């Protein structure tokens with residue numbers, strides 16, 4: 001993902017509902033083959049997933065079946081944070097969650113955060129503070145930072161480090177990312193101008 005993509009507010013893709021006939025066929029095929037048919041609420045749209053393996057991760061279904069490529073695929077082991085999403089408002093590595101288990105929840109990806117003023121501010125500050133280089137990690141960071149600042153608007157350095165410990169970046173050295181978070185806090189009147197510490201962070 002490029003930096004400009006990370007900073008865009010592209011809205012969620014329109015849903016692609018199955019027609020009634022196709023849905024009935026998919027249901028029959030699912031029953032015959034022991035595969036799953038379920039619906040996911042992704043970025044506010046109800047999406048039908050048919051013929052998926054019950055063991056498919058949410059990451060796999062989002063990217064490969066629903067075309068939500070804003071969620072990045074890297075380690076697939078819950079170790080890098082590139083695939084971060086919110087599930088009912090809680091941060092989750094989508095590679096570690098079974099997609100079928102997300103039926104009945106509300107999944108929000110970075111693309112679905114666009115309407116939030118906070119997420120927009122975070123993306124803008126990531127760009128202005130140089131926190132985006134190759135941009136691959138950025139969607140996951142934006143989701144994680146949005147969750148953090150929603151829960152703890154005045155998070156201090158320690159809380160920021162702890163909250164983002166599961167997100168890896170191989171380009172920025174993390175200092176620019178923390179600076180972007182501090183800039184958002186300043187912009188929102190939570191952190192006095194010049195009130196941040198110098199941050200050295202090597203998780």
Ligand code: FES
Nearest residue numbers: 076078079081095
């Ligand atoms: S791809 Fe999910 S944590 Fe790395």
Ligand code: FES
Nearest residue numbers: 134137169170171
């Ligand atoms: S900006 Fe390249 S991995 Fe984070």
